[in-house]
Amino acid sequence: MSKQQYVRGGQDLGRRLYFLSVAAAVLFAVILTRLWFLQFIEVDRLKEMSENNRLRFIPVAASRGALIDRNGKVIVNNTPSFSLAVIPNEVTDKDYLIDNVAKVLKLDKEELLAKWEKGKGRAKYIPIILASGLTRDQVEYFEENNLRLNGLEIEVKPVREYPNVSLASHLLGYIGEVSEKELTVPEFSNYNPGDYIGKSGIERSFESYLHGDDGGRQIEVDARGRYLRTLNETLPVPGQSLVLTIDIDLQKATEKALGDKAAAVVAMDVNSGEILSFASNPGFDPALFTGRMPPEIWKQYLEDKRRPLENKALKGMYPPGSTFKMITALAGLSEGLIDENTTVNCTGEHKLGNATFRCWNKKGHGRVNLKSALRESCDVYFYQLGERLGVDKIAEYAKKFGLGEPIGIGIDGEKSGVVPTAAWKEKKTGTKWFKGETLSVSIGQGYLTATPLQLAAMTAGLANDGKIYRPHVVKKILDRDGKTLREYAPELLKNSSLKPDHLRLVKEGMLAVVNEPRGTGAAARLYEVKVAGKTGTSQVVKQKDAKMALAYLHRDHALFVAFAPYDKPEIAIAVVVEHGEHGGGAAAPVAGQILRKYFELKGVIKRPVTDSDIDESDNESDGGGD
């Protein structure tokens, strides 16, 4: 760098500093001019506005998108709800007003005053909600007596209406006021305190579609709070409606079949992944979560041993029990360890070292091959096969059927279940894998767990030659004119290249479970359609004595998975009945009833039209027995 350059740079620097100062002065002058404009020219208008500053902002909530079933039947919609609000700085006689409101709404004065106090930290022109859910008569009363009750205001908000009460409540979810914690999340940065948002299920996961954009009117009112003019208006944009994959009639039949049992059912379309019914029993009433939950009902929900608030189909992790035997069998077939003629002599137990592993049938099944082992759910057959496969091979095939990882149904909180491997156990517990544990896994017990959703997907995979379409619950998103904005096409989740012959052998076993003598799943048999399935029992307590066996919470879970029709599968279903003890006795009849309904709705099975039509499904399809 030459000296000359530096000097030139220096001189220029001085000149540029001068220009920058001038530029700064110009910006100051702009500010000054604007101040002059506001404080000299606009002063009268703005002064008047400040003196009658009765600009009021009236939020107009957007109505939430509807939830519609696959056939266009509305499941959840909105209805207008009226709230009573008070604008503190316009109240002339507080005592009179509180007295009146308490009398008309039959509310406690103290409670009203407490609500009023709570809103006091905010600006005085912001309405404080005193009561929600007013009746038409109450609304009329306040509108007529508007003059004597200065400062009151009726707000109309669309709220959720649940004509089917608790139907599919876990899947649909509930809405509630946005919490302070949620307001700090970027997703909710455009929300205001008091807004309703989806809190669980579809309502939560599709919040951004369902919510819509709230609008509002900026109005000017006179000293008595009467409307003068609208200054600015933004119309609310209603939320988008969702067409679900659920069939509401099948859903109703599902929940009816479950009765008051603690249970979960997932039924899905094998060829698209569309969930046809999705139940976690018992359900809850979502409407109660929107307003003020009555404490006694909340207590009931919490104390119920059947856990009505938990989404068992999505978050319940159960050992799949014998419903997993198809996977062990496929692993054995694919690895060349067995074929259809391989036989095992079941004596009722299997020895490994010093340990004895028992078959559920203590007398033993005698000589069994793959088909009869599946049909009669022989444990010894699968102990021996599992021992030869090793846990890591079993895990490899379990993962091909979607176990051990979240399926991605698109609803928050999905559990992944556990597909154990030797490395997994070492990492988790620091201890080595024992061979005996492999035997447990091979019959679906031990560390192995899966959600009902995963079991349905697994069954769909078996039915569909190893192809699993990603289970999903939303078919289409509609705009407010009913036009389709987005459609969810079937998405292939797993495509395991298994030999068709191997799959056929396993499926034949499942067909035998339901349709052959000595099959454990006869209760799911339909005479019009061929059903293939598998029972399962999942241990809750390992060693039980007589006393424990009686206690409800120690009873085994009953499982059943099935698909139908056998020759051209359409529907796959997984049923878990908590503490139902035997898959064949407690879960298979449920699956049978749901499948019957499915084929009735399709017109494949003709329904006898009788007067007792409504009760009919209660005592049907009990044929077969266990």
Added chain:
Amino acid sequence: MIDRRLLTNFDWKIFLLITVIVALGVLNIHSASASYKLAGLSYSVKQIYWFMIGIMLVVLTCSVDYHILEDLSFWFYGILIVFLLLVLVVGKTTMGATRWLHLGFFTIQPSEPMKIVITVTFASFFTRVAPQSLLGLKEIIRPLAILMVPALLIAKQPDLGTAIMVCLVAGSIILAVGVRWSTMLTLILTAIPILFIAWNFLLRAYQKNRVLNFLSPERDPLKSGYHLIQSKIAVGSGGITGKGFMHGTQSQLRFLPEQHTDFAFSVFAEEWGFIGSIVVLALYFALIIWGMNVAARCNDRFGTLLAVGVTAMLFWHIIINIGMVIGLFPVVGVPLPLFSYGGTSMITSMIGVGLLMNINMRRFMF
């Protein structure tokens, strides 16, 4: 350790100037927060404490020769970048943005000191690294990279106000250093397609909405638009002489948002009118002109550029804050230096004032 010359050269006039601004600010905070229900110390008293801490920082900043910053600048820069990255990974989230970093015993907000550190870094860069001539395309790429790293990290938090401020300060220094016209033109021409691509392909719908609401608050009359209207009513209804101390209806009835911090000036303009507003503007203008004089009179390039950067920082805060309050600029969360309530802003501003005094005092030593 403290130089005797410090006392003789200490710029008492400027000290008086900032004391007057702070005093007006404290009075105004007192009025603006009169309607608040508070537990503990009032905002006005707390602001006085912050000012005292600020004075200590001014003395501290003055007592060390600013030239040591020339060597340390890249260290400061590096450490702050690490902190900014840490904020993104493990920062504490409040009000939807992650700006704070827990350091065990205390929390810091590394985006704020970046305003000063980018000044020091740029001053040092253009003194020691870059050729001291007008910037061409090749010379401007490195400083832009130095700027974009912290600016993008801060924008990601998201703290748009601070990110814009850091860019404006850096931009002002670049203008002082001087850029070739051709380079300027090229930069503008490249920026257009980048913005176009970002807008159409990178930003999601809600992000676009936020940008649009930011640029034109009327789109969103529920929030920023409402505040803007109320602020304009407050300033305008003050008229020539104002409604009188503690008598502003807009502020006492709390129609203004954050009226003791970002909207402090609209409270003042309502209560003191055009006359009061001119006084505050004049005080700020004096401060800026003094800052530019410090820059012009300084004999070394580092000191000049440092003074330009610090002055630019104060200047842009003033212009953007007042511009926002009177409806000239979009609503960005930028405080009015020395006037709005807030410890962070006070500390940054006072360190800036200290640096300017430091440079001013040492100009005779060359």
